[in-house]
Amino acid sequence: MAEHMGAHDDEIRMHALRHAAWRADDVRDMEHPLLERGMPLMRMAASALARTTADLLDGEGVPLNRARVVVLAGGGDNGGDGLYAAAALAESGADVSAVAVGRTLHPQAFEAFVRAGGKVLVLDPASQIPGCTSGFGAGEAGERLRAAVELARRSHVIVDAMTGIGLAGPLRGIAGTIAASLGVDDTVPDRTALPYGDTAGEFPFVVAADVPSGVGVDDGSVMGPYIPADVTVTFGALKPCAVLPPAAYACGRVVLVDLGFDVAPFRPLVEVVSGDDAAETVRLPRLADTKYSRGVTGLITGSVRYPGAAVLSVRGAAAANAGMVRYMGPERTRSMVLDAVPEAVIGKGRVQAWTVGSGVPGEDADPDAMDAQRRTIEKLLAHYALDGSDDDDDAYDMPPVVVDAGALDLLPDEVPPQVVLTPHAGELASLLAERGEDVDAQDVQLEPLHWALRAHELTGATVLLKGAISIVVGDAEDDGDERDGGDAPVASMAAGDADDIEFDHDSGDGDDPGVRILVAGRAPAWLATAGAGDVLAGMLGSLLAQQDGDEPVVRTVAAGAYLHGYAAAIASACDQRGFNPPDVYGSPTRTPGSPSVSLGRPIVASDVARAIPEAIRRLMS
16 A cells, blocks of 8 residues: 555655746755755756757767767756766767857766867857866957857767756856857747647757747747757756747747656745646536536627627537537527527527627727627626625626637726736737736747736736737635635736835735746647637637636646647647647657658647547546
């Protein structure tokens, strides 16, 4: 029995390691007990880094004795990881050079690298690296920098070991110049979406040690030059940049080196929704059920201008296991909805959740857009407004409502957490700008977690920021009337200071409830197609209507985003996804590029709606 429990505990721990990410400070705290016991963590990390690099070369048909490897080495422990790995590769026959981007190198790793026959190119005139030239002039420094960039470009593999988790703020100085020359400068990664870590097949490949240099380790932002990786070998536990966009897109395939960290005492900053999580939010039918007890979703979507959104949102709701859908809209959309979903009920009635706004023109899009749909939505949302009066209890008693697209500009100033916002980057920027924030769509794309947190703080709503990896932020515990922090991780932002996000272990209290952060990255890139968001909004309304009131809204919403992506994966027959759980170093994994991995095919939103029942069937089985 004890042996069984031990195996079960190991399984739970491994699931957590592959589906959660911890702040850099917490990862350092996880290391301390092991270091105090004399565990050679750096050697273990470096060995895995070297082996992964060798396997990548082997997969590309390059034997080690013909491979050219360049290590970009910083002066800290991350540089030490890279140099120890470089020494192992050199001992195996590779031609390995190290580019020292700082003034120092990890002493013991540097000695091991030199003993293995490695060559070092120093870039900083003020370097203090034993046996290496320093004090050269500006002209020679420029020549050395150009030589380092050219050396890296001619290599088969670049091992990026410049900064690791010690970076605060954007890369500057020599490291920033190297990253700008070899990588990307202040833009979202833009590469073809390939399945399961496949590469584009062009040298040099990049293997990042722990994290790609230049990305925001704790918030996933990209605010300056950085080096996108083909493979990231991360040590001990995932850091938020491995799961949060856009930094996660720069990580490539992630290999997790399990160093035996005890993660149980530490709350993850970000949780990744899995298929098991999504399955738990689908309400199984019961013998005593009626169509009403299985959940009724009401939709005020579509318009004369955009009637298709009404059809897609209703189809999404009907396919996602609700017992009934009610639809309200103009005559043209009612007719189209009934043609597509004859089971839909037209008109008013009691509902357990609402979906509003999909396909409803915003005020800016049409000066005459305050039509019946907008007026109805505005009246409905007014019941969710919080103003500090006794009427706030009534707002908390309202059923969940999904606010999409054209209804976002009708949102009251402050609402309870069962109000769910589903913007894309441009819509979130508009919502924030209306509330006095200086932000545009590009800002949101570069710092999505920051701005999703800000939207939650300003409105009180649960926020689903859509993308290849969707971010969901909401109250850590929300059960209708209560808004306490519970035991979930906490992220808070100082009011009025959009540049100051603080993360804390402690649960929230009173006026500052804890915030739970989840991500869903099951969708293939084929899902970026018109109408897909309408299907998602309907699905979310359906899933929220099914809950018995004890399921946190933020978790249901994140699970809905996962289910939506899974339906798209089935419809497109595609194995690519926004987020892949990491491979665990030393465990059997699929081989990138294997014949069983499919790039898939184009889809439209209707295909996604049709695939929802099959996605649910697979999750439940």
